[in-house]
Amino acid sequence: MLPTLASGALFFPGLFALCTWALRCSRPGWSRTDCVMISTRLVSSVHAVLATGSGIVIIRSCDDVITGRAFGETSGISLSAASSWQN
Template sequence: MLLTLAGGALFFPGLFALCTWALRRSQPGWSRSDCVMISTRLVSSVHAVLATGSGIVIIRSCNDVITGRGSGETLGTSLSAASSRQN
């Protein structure tokens, strides 16, 4: 989980910096704010596509999305485990 967080913390700012740099090089007439705005929108679009894709993978991996909990856990066992942790 921490590796994924670290990867995202490097990937998205890196993508933003790369896009900003590439736009400044390819479009020298554009202002810095134009390049930053386009880069922000591009990174947001990539983030949205990746989030949608991961949601689709999760939904397709469950037989019953509402009640499916994975690893044999049922609602009763998860509720009893949660109540025992509170005591």
């Protein structure tokens, strides 16, 4: 999980810097504030698409989310213990 965190910590600021730089070069008439605002929205959109995609993958990989979760909680296994087994 740490490599995923590290790659996200590099990817999103890097994408923001790249978008800001590309907008400053391609649209010299725009102010820095405009470029930063558009870059922020682009990075937020990419983040939303990736989060939605990962949610869809998780939902599709579960057979039955409701009973699978209820079974783990009623059998005396805490969710934190179950998640530590997966890692």
